[in-house]
Amino acid sequence: MLEFDDAASRRLEAVYRTxxxxxxxxxxxxxxxxxxxxRVLDIGSGPGMLASEMAAVVAPRGSVHGVxxxxxxxxxxxxxxxxxxxxxxxxxQADALAMPFADASFDAVASTxxxxxxDDMPAALAEARRVLRPGGRLLVLDTDWDSIVWHSRDPExxxxxxxxxxxxxxxxxxxxxxxxxxxxxxxxxRERSVVTILNAGYDxxxxxxxxxxxxxxxxAEHGLxxxxxxxxxxxxxxxxxxxxFSLCRYLFLAIA
Numbered sequence: 001m002l003e004f005d006d007a008a009s010r011r012l013e014a015v016y017r018t019x020x021x022x023x024x025x026x027x028x029x030x031x032x033x034x035x036x037x038x039r040v041l042d043i044g045s046g047p048g049m050l051a052s053e054m055a056a057v058v059a060p061r062g063s064v065h066g067v068x069x070x071x072x073x074x075x076x077x078x079x080x081x082x083x084x085x086x087x088x089x090x091x092x093q094a095d096a097l098a099m100p101f102a103d104a105s106f107d108a109v110a111s112t113x114x115x116x117x118x119d120d121m122p123a124a125l126a127e128a129r130r131v132l133r134p135g136g137r138l139l140v141l142d143t144d145w146d147s148i149v150w151h152s153r154d155p156e157x158x159x160x161x162x163x164x165x166x167x168x169x170x171x172x173x174x175x176x177x178x179x180x181x182x183x184x185x186x187x188x189x190r191e192r193s194v195v196t197i198l199n200a201g202y203d204x205x206x207x208x209x210x211x212x213x214x215x216x217x218x219x220a221e222h223g224l225x226x227x228x229x230x231x232x233x234x235x236x237x238x239x240x241x242x243x244x245f246s247l248c249r250y251l252f253l254a255i256a
Contacts, residue, residue, distance in 0.1 A: 009072040013047040015210035020197045024141070024249065025050050027195050028110060031253050032139050034058055038107040041131060042066040043096050044114030048077025048089060054110070056083035064089040065106075067099055096124040104133040112141040113249075115178075116171045125185035132256040138187060140252045141195065145172040147248035150208070153235050161232050164219040175250035187254035195249040202236070202243035212236055 015021060028050065034040060034057040042051045045066025055064040066089050068074050074091050082088045092100050096111070096118050109128050118124045128138050145166055152158035166172045182189050199206040212233050220229040236243065 009047065009070065009076055011210070011214060012073075013049075013076055015207060015214075016047060016049050018205055018207050018210060020199070020207035021049075024112070024195050024197075025053055027193075027251065028112060028139060028141060029054060029057060031191065031193070031251055032108050032110060032137060034062075034108060037061045039105065040064045041099075041101070041106045041109045042089075043099070043109060043111040043128065044068055045077055045089075045091060046070075046073050048073075048080045048091070050110065050112065051077065051089040051091075052080055052082055052086075055086040055089050059083075059086040063087055065101070066091045067094040067096075069093065069095050097127055099127060099131060101131045103130055104136075105131045106136060107133060108137045108139070110139045110141075112139075113143065115140060116142045116169050116174045119170050121171070121174075121181050122185060125181060125187070129186055129256050134256060136256045138182075138254045138256065140178060140182075140254070141249055142171075142174045142178070143247060143249045144175045145169065147246075149244065149246040150236075151239065151242060151244040152232070153239070154232075157228065157232055157235075160224065161215065161219050161229070164223045165215050167222060168218060175252075178250070178252055182252065182254045187256060189252060189254045191251075191253040193251045195251055197245070197247045197249070199243070199245040201241050202239055206245075208245035208247075209237075 036058055038058045040054050040058055045051050045068045051064045051066040066077060074093055077091050094100055109132055179189050197207050199208045216229045216233045220226045
């Protein structure tokens with residue numbers, strides 16, 4: 001699993017500011033159909049951008065809580081000013097398997113890009129269902145990493161890099177099995193949709209451009225030579241108009 005010190009957390013925060021991830025947050029909030037006054041939980045809240053935007057929707061009487069295992073991420077989230085007129089989200093250090101909330105505490109729970117890192121998915125979904133009120137909504141968004149299309153002048157090197165990167169995941173293909181996992185946990189799956197990230201032409205202000213450093217650093221520390229990682233990154237950043245990246249993330253909305 002990735003570990004986030006202060007520098008890594010800020011790199012990820014910059015990626016979260018790109019239009020690609022802003023659009024993803026909008027899709028998540030729209031699918032959750034949040035209403036003023038609701039209590040909402042963000043599992044794996046990261047730098048707090050989704051939690052902050054959800055707080056604006058449930059204002060003024062609603063509340064948002066976030067949990068994350070990274071102290072650096074929690075520091076960023078707690079330092080983020082809430083939207084005008086919205087309550088400040090509250091954050092706790094916890095993982096998806098043991099959250100510090102009473103049963104039936106929330107109207108809605110969101111987990112975006114988190115469960116693919118969780119080894120015990122039945123336990124994680126049971127914990128999400130425990131904190132949801134009957135009829136509450138769980139939104140899960142995760143990536144199937146086989147969906148990635150990333151153009152490179154050296155396809156074999158790209159395959160080596162992506163294989164090394166995939167090693168940091170517990171479930172690189174989680175969406176394929178998520179319907180059954182949710183139903184086994186007692187949820188009713190109501191909606192499924194695809195959130196696609198498409199970057200054509202190299203632009204530093206995109207999701208994939210921001211991931212180049214993250215992926216390159218990881219694979220250089222986990223099996224690939226730094227020279228190969230650097231050559232991979234240089235190839236991508238010099239493709240110009242021939243740069244092409246596409247990735248599918250899958251959104252599931254389920255009812256407790």
